[in-house]
Amino acid sequence: MSIRVAPTRAARALSLLRTVQYTHPPSCPCHSNPGHHHHDTPSLIKQARRSLATPIDSSQQKEYAFEMAASSIRFGLGCTKEVGMDLKNMGAKRVMVVTDSTVKKLDAMRQVVQGLEAERIAFEVFDGVRVEPKDSSVKVAIAAAKAHQPDAFLAVGGGSVIDTAKLMNLYTCFPDADFLDFVNAPLGKGLPITRGLKPLIAVPTTAGTGSETTGTAIFDLVSKRAKTGIAHRNLKPTLGICDPLNTRTMPSAVHASSGLDVLCHSLESWTAIPYYERVPRPTNPINRPAYQGANPISDIFSLQALRSTVKYLPRAVKDPDDFEAQHQMLLAATLAGVGFGNAGVHLCHGMSYPISGQNPGYKHPGYDVDGPLIPHGVSVAVTAPAVFKFTGASNPERHLAAVEAFGVDISQVKKESAGEVLSEALAAFLVKLGDQPRGLKALGFGKEHLAGLVEGTIPQARVLMLAPTLETQHLETEREQLTKLFEDAMEY
Known part of the structure; x- marks a missing residue:
């Protein structure tokens, strides 16, 4: 589209x-x-x-246009079984299936394999995707794809799997490119992807990232101790198959973390600067960024995703057999993906990347992984009360509309209190959700980590430029603002 x-x-x-x-x-x-x-x-x-x-x-020159781009989406119970027919319709004869060691054992993979075998399509499974991928694990995956030379990719898993598959597709199609060529500036060169890639079908098994709809792929750049990624419309999957049956295997902790990502996707894209305030205007449309600022179409997706998340996430976390809530959260994740995939995210995500990359040793309960881990949804949500208190003055009406989504009566709330009231509503929601770290201190961060967190955030220019009230044109002011935000995010 x-x-x-x-x-x-x-x-x-x-x-x-x-x-x-x-x-x-x-x-x-x-x-x-x-x-x-x-x-x-x-x-x-x-x-x-x-x-x-x-x-x-x-x-x-300020921007004067916006573009809406999203993958084709199929949504429905049991639609995973159609994937073999889809790949045959695309003319695929040599498919690389991308997954991780956990999802490989689940019914979603069984459905995929049956579908491919029924259509007699040759395939090879790569199950070495790392949860919260690092550049090293991505490079291993790319090497496997280059060796296999598939004519199509099929990703089955959460955002880590889908993002890794996007990068495998990209660097197989651009085999001579340096790894940093397409990585977002200033950490990489930020070159545009100048042609279409091979077909990629994404089958999400979590309800959070919305990666099945977007042209964004995120990973840890270990040498810089920060998350970064690649963002371009040509990176988006050809088709996203959103089957609510595939999210029923998520543990409660994964439901919560994934849902918090949806929460922040929707809130950040809803409150991002409007597209027509972004500079510079691209001299060629191929350089128009995927993250453009809020626009009248992304607004519709973002606000609906927020409302659904507030209503259904607590239910999905509390009761693993509440299939209506799980169904609605997968739909919310997809809606939010279309919204933020075009409008973009801002401070919660920009600040989350060094939080994950500079983890002092925290391991979130409920995740079966070796070593420390701050799940992405946790890393974005932990700063949210501080962030939206900070951005409230930029557009009180937008922040009050978000407050309403949390069921708060705003009839007596003054505009100048919009950020504070949204912050309180967010904090109350997170506390009620349960088992969430109440600030950076609970993750093991202290004052001694502030400078590193700030310096890890500043390079996230593609999202920070969309943050209302952040002075990105004045480095020292920006550094002071970010320091204060991290201080305020220590506890809520």
Whole structure:
């Protein structure tokens, strides 16, 4: 799916911008109530007029268009069994199935293997994916893919598996590329992916990352002690098969962590700066980033995902037999994936990468892995109360709309209190969910770690640039703000 909104003449631009503001479904409060929307028409009209003039400094030109890109999605109980037919329809004859040692034993893999064998498609299984992958484990996977030379990929597992499969696909199609060529700047060169890749079908077995919809792949860059990744539309799967039967095997701890990722995906994309405030405007559309800022289409997906997560995540964590809640959380994860996959995330994710990469030794209960582990959902949620208290002033209406999703009466809440009230609602939700570390201190971090966490966050430019109220243009101010945020995230 690709939608481009780009004015060419003044009259067309003004008409289009008015349409964007006023013709969205009334069920979305940010569009039915102009006060809930930060894509105000006058600002857009002024920018559209400026875009028609001769540019003076392209590096300072604000964006004027947004694109929506997402994988094709099939959602339904039992639809995993169709995957063999899908690959045959794509013309695949030599498939690499990507999974991990745990998922390899589950029914989802049994369904996949049966489907491939029924269509007589040759395949090889790579089950060496690491949970929360490191660059070293990704390179091992890439080497396996290059040796096999598949004509299609099939990922069966959580976000770690799907992200690893994306990278295997990329570097098999660009065999001479250096590993850092496509990695997000400034840690890598951030080169665009200039052509399409081989078919990739993603079958998620967790309800969290939304990786089946996005062109993003995340991993630990060990030498920099931070998470980073690659983000480009051409990286997204060809098809995501979302079968709620496949998430029924998740332990309660995995339900919780995965769901917290959905929570932050939706909140961050909902509160990101609007797309038309992002600079610079790309000189070529191939350079338009996957993470563009909030826009009227991503808003619809993000807000619905937030509401569903607040309603169904506690149920999914509490009762492993609550299949309705599990079904709805998989749908929420996919909706949030479409939302943040185009709007982007900001501070919770930017700060989470060094939290995971600089883990002082914490191992989250409920995960069967060797060694320390801070699950991704835990690393993003632990800073959320501090983050949204900080961003509240940027757009009180948006933050109050989020508060409403938590079931809080906002009729008497003043706009200047929006961030604080959302912070309190988030903290109460996390505490009620149970077994969540209440701040960085519970993960083993102390004041002595602050400088390292800040320095590990600053390179996450592609997400920090979307953070409202963060002074990314002034390094010392940004460093001070991030230090204060990490201090505030020590306990809630």
